[in-house]
Amino acid sequence: MISLQAVSKRFGSRLAVDNLTLTVPRGGIFGLLGHNGAGKSTTIGMLLGQVTPDAGEVRVAGRDVFADRRQALERVGAIFETPAFYDYLTGWRNLRIFSEYSAPFDPVRGREVVQLVGLERRIGDPVGTYSHGMRQRLALAQALMPKPELLILDEPSEGLDPEGIHEMRNLILRLNREWGLTILFSSHLLSEVQHLCSDLAVMQEGRLLFVGNWRELDADRQWVRVRVDRQSAAETGLVAAGLVDQFEYDGRGRLRAGVAVPAVAEWLVKQGFAVEAVHSLERTLEDFYLETIHVRDPAKK
Amino acid sequence: MFATQLKNELLKLFARKRTHIGFGAFLVVQITILGLLQLPKAKRAFGQLLSSNGYLPEEYYAGLTLGLLIIVFTISLLGALYVALVGGDVVAKEVEDGTMRMILSRPISRLRLLAVKWVACVIYTFTLMVFLGATSLLAGTIYRQGLGKLFVFVPHEGLFSAFDTGEGLWRYWRAVFFLGVVTQIITAVAFMFSCFKMKPASATILTLSVFFVDFVLRSIPYFASFQKYFISYHTACWVRTYADVVPWAGVAESLVYLTALGATFWIVGAMAFCARDFKS
Numbered sequence: 130m131i132s133l134q135a136v137s138k139r140f141g142s143r144l145a146v147d148n149l150t151l152t153v154p155r156g157g158i159f160g161l162l163g164h165n166g167a168g169k170s171t172t173i174g175m176l177l178g179q180v181t182p183d184a185g186e187v188r189v190a191g192r193d194v195f196a197d198r199r200q201a202l203e204r205v206g207a208i209f210e211t212p213a214f215y216d217y218l219t220g221w222r223n224l225r226i227f228s229e230y231s232a233p234f235d236p237v238r239g240r241e242v243v244q245l246v247g248l249e250r251r252i253g254d255p256v257g258t259y260s261h262g263m264r265q266r267l268a269l270a271q272a273l274m275p276k277p278e279l280l281i282l283d284e285p286s287e288g289l290d291p292e293g294i295h296e297m298r299n300l301i302l303r304l305n306r307e308w309g310l311t312i313l314f315s316s317h318l319l320s321e322v323q324h325l326c327s328d329l330a331v332m333q334e335g336r337l338l339f340v341g342n343w344r345e346l347d348a349d350r351q352w353v354r355v356r357v358d359r360q361s362a363a364e365t366g367l368v369a370a371g372l373v374d375q376f377e378y379d380g381r382g383r384l385r386a387g388v389a390v391p392a393v394a395e396w397l398v399k400q401g402f403a404v405e406a407v408h409s410l411e412r413t414l415e416d417f418y419l420e421t422i423h424v425r426d427p428a429k430k
Numbered sequence: 431m432f433a434t435q436l437k438n439e440l441l442k443l444f445a446r447k448r449t450h451i452g453f454g455a456f457l458v459v460q461i462t463i464l465g466l467l468q469l470p471k472a473k474r475a476f477g478q479l480l481s482s483n484g485y486l487p488e489e490y491y492a493g494l495t496l497g498l499l500i501i502v503f504t505i506s507l508l509g510a511l512y513v514a515l516v517g518g519d520v521v522a523k524e525v526e527d528g529t530m531r532m533i534l535s536r537p538i539s540r541l542r543l544l545a546v547k548w549v550a551c552v553i554y555t556f557t558l559m560v561f562l563g564a565t566s567l568l569a570g571t572i573y574r575q576g577l578g579k580l581f582v583f584v585p586h587e588g589l590f591s592a593f594d595t596g597e598g599l600w601r602y603w604r605a606v607f608f609l610g611v612v613t614q615i616i617t618a619v620a621f622m623f624s625c626f627k628m629k630p631a632s633a634t635i636l637t638l639s640v641f642f643v644d645f646v647l648r649s650i651p652y653f654a655s656f657q658k659y660f661i662s663y664h665t666a667c668w669v670r671t672y673a674d675v676v677p678w679a680g681v682a683e684s685l686v687y688l689t690a691l692g693a694t695f696w697i698v699g700a701m702a703f704c705a706r707d708f709k710s
Contacts (some may be wrong), residue, residue: 142705172710177535179708202537209710214527215446226438230543234431271532281535283710313540 130155130279130311131176136185138171138335145171147335149185153313154326155278158305160322161315162418168335169315176313177207190191200249203231207270211283212264216257216415217306220248220267228274235274242270247302268301280304280312286321295351298324323414331421343417351384353393356414357405371397377419381410432546435538443516447599451468453558454514456504457565457688462697464569467496481580485592492578494598496570498605501562505609509562510641511634513555513613517620518633521703526630531708540704548696549618556610563606571614591674600670608668611685615661616641618692622699627706664688 131153138146143395153159163169169350174180176188178194180202187194193199197383214223225234242311243252256264265285272280282301287296289357304310316322322329331339351374355361360380367373373382384393394407443449453475477487521544524530533543571577580598582591584594591600620642623633641661648660657663667684670677 174707176708179531179534181705181707185598197536198539205535205537209528209531209708211528213532215442215445215529217447221439226442227532227536229438231432232539233434268532272535307458332513380606423449428693 130190131159132186132188133172133175134186134188136172136175137183138175138180139167139181144335145181146175149335149337150330151337153311153328155311156305156309157328158301158312158314158325160326161167161313161332162319162322164422166334167332169332170283172279172332173207173313174304174317176281177205178202187271193217204275204278205281206275206279207281208265208268208283208285210219210287210410212268214256214264214267214268217255218286219254220252220256220259222265224252224271224274225265227271229293232275236430238274239275245273246270247296259338261288262290262296263394265289265293265297269297273304278309278311280310283315285314286316286318294318294321301325319418321412330367333422334363339421343414352389352412352416353382353384353407354410355380355382355393355397355407356405357397358405363397363400363402364408367393367396367401372396377416381416432542435546436549436553439546440553443520443550443554448515452515452592453561456508456512456558456562459498459504459508459561460566460569463500464496464573467499468573472642479583483590483618485581488505490581490592491590492574492576493567493569494580494593494602495582496574497563497567498580498582498602500569501609502568504562505509505567509558510616512558513616514620514634514637514641516554517551517617518550518624518637520621521624521631522633522700523624524626525627525708528690528710531710534708541700543661544696544700544703548621551621551631552614554611555617558612559606561615563603563609567602569661583669584669585664585671586620587669589672591672604673605668608671608681612668612688615688615692615695622695622702623705624701625699637658658687661688661691 131151133149133151133271136146136149137144144331145166149168149172149398150415156352161169163198166301168399171180175182176194177190178198189201189205194201201274215226218226221239221243228234228239235391240249246269248266248270251259256267257266264399265288266356269285281396285301286297289297293305298331301312301314302325312325314387316321327342327344329340330337336369353366355376364376364380364382366375368375371385374385376382384390390409397407467476473491476491478485480490521530524533534540567577577595579595580591580593580601582589582593616637620633620637623636624630626633628636642659643692645662648657648662653660664684664687666680670681
């Protein structure tokens with residue numbers, strides 16, 4: 130669905146995207162992760178033809194975004210972290226205006242998407258009276274108007290309250306499962322990405338650090354949390370004994386391949402540590418992300 | 431689709447609170463000017479000018495003449511500023527507000543988007559001029575209880591003309607039309623700046639600066655022989671349509687000059703806009 134081939138973009142002296150090659154398959158929810166300034170927004174800007182790359186090729190649905198913009202973006206919807214509308218016009222009028230930049234407005238489709246995002250009772254009100262969550266939902270409605278095959282969501286949960294985040298998450302899942310949309314999802318909220326995506330790309334300073342299924346990576350490795358009386362001595366000893374690869378913060382350690390949690394507990398008891406807790410941990414996206422940023426970054430290696 | 435998009439652009443322009451405030455401000459200025467023209471000193475000076483040239487003040491100091499005076503003063507005081515404000519806002523404000531990024535996520539070409547916005551600006555400016563023409567004439571006519579005859583006196587253009595009511599009315603509206611045409615050059619300059627990466631206020635200020643510098647330089651005697659190179663010389667062609675014998679060749683030359691200049695500004699703005707990157 131999306132293909133970036135050796136794409137680079139420089140803003141002044143800063144290299145925002147450095148020789149990025151990335152393919153996003155059709156039909157899934159694909160996460161795009163990275164710190165601020167990692168190049169995520171520039172990448173999304175290039176996908177939408179808003180940022181012109183200095184080098185490389187950007188294709189959406191098999192079409193070059195810059196040479197064949199109309200066909201490439203015909204079935205693409207996008208929302209940004211701070212959706213902007215004409216506040217003095219109603220939600221419905223805004224929906225109409227944005228839709229008519231590319232195609233005649235279909236009121237039936239309009240009502241369908243308004244109902245989907247749950248704005249039917251307020252769609253006739255001026256957008257200036259909307260809350261942030263309602264604006265986000267209106268943005269999603271306008272993105273869905275052209276019956277997209279690809280939905281690009283740039284920080285869609287930013288600024289939403291917990292209930293709003295939950296609703297947005299369910300809506301995204303529904304759009305993917307029931308409507309069959311391919312979704313490119315960029316967010317700082319790692320828990321959201323964890324809920325939604327298995328396939329993702331991690332960017333750092335314009336470079337791609339990881340792309341693939343993060344759950345499958347090192348799936349044979351388990352994580353353990355250790356709490357003992359002499360914590361640092363225990364961590365050093367477990368690594369030296371070849372049971373744990375490395376410890377991170379708060380007693381979290383990654384077990385060496387083939388090692389199980391009981392073996393760690395046994396070693397600690399044998400070594401005379403007063404064990405408070407030893408238990409396995411589910412590996413979170415945060416663990417994976419931080420490890421990727423700090424360990425996989427070739428520049429840091 | 432172009433007509434639909436144009437309709438939407440016009441809706442965006444006319445539905446804004448700023449438009450309503452702006453049009454309201456014009457009405458206030460017009461009524462204020464009308465009030466100032468009724469001061470005894472102003473009336474006496476105008477009456478003396480007319481009677482010393484063999485015209486009856488009561489025939490000429492009426493709706494048409496007052497309407498013309500009001501429109502001239504209103505345009506000088508507020509017109510250029512307002513048109514520069516609208517032109518400076520049309521692209522830059524959308525970029526500043528973030529709506530431009532939403533628009534550009536749709537598969538519309540940037541040139542087409544600019545074309546729609548430009549035509550909307552042209553229609554908006556024309557509407558404003560017609561509004562000013564109508565309200566100025568209405569204010570003068572209601573106040574003096576009649577259209578009367580039209581008297582035109584513009585010393586620096588060498589104009590001194592008097593017309594009957596019918597001819598005066600025709601000349602009045604024809605001049606308003608030409609005023610609408612020449613005002614497009616302000617829109618074009620503001621539109622060009624608006625396409626660059628700058629705040630809407632900066633686009634407006636730069637536009638006004640261009641016309642201010644042009645006007646000041648043109649007023650310096652040293653540049654007297656270069657009059658035809660100044661924009662303000664050509665924008666004054668709408669006033670020349672009040673001459674007894676209209677210098678149509680000169681008016682056409684000015685219109686061609688302004689059109690070519692406007693097109694150049696448009697192209698420069700469009701090139702800058704098409705080359706820009708839009709990112710949060």
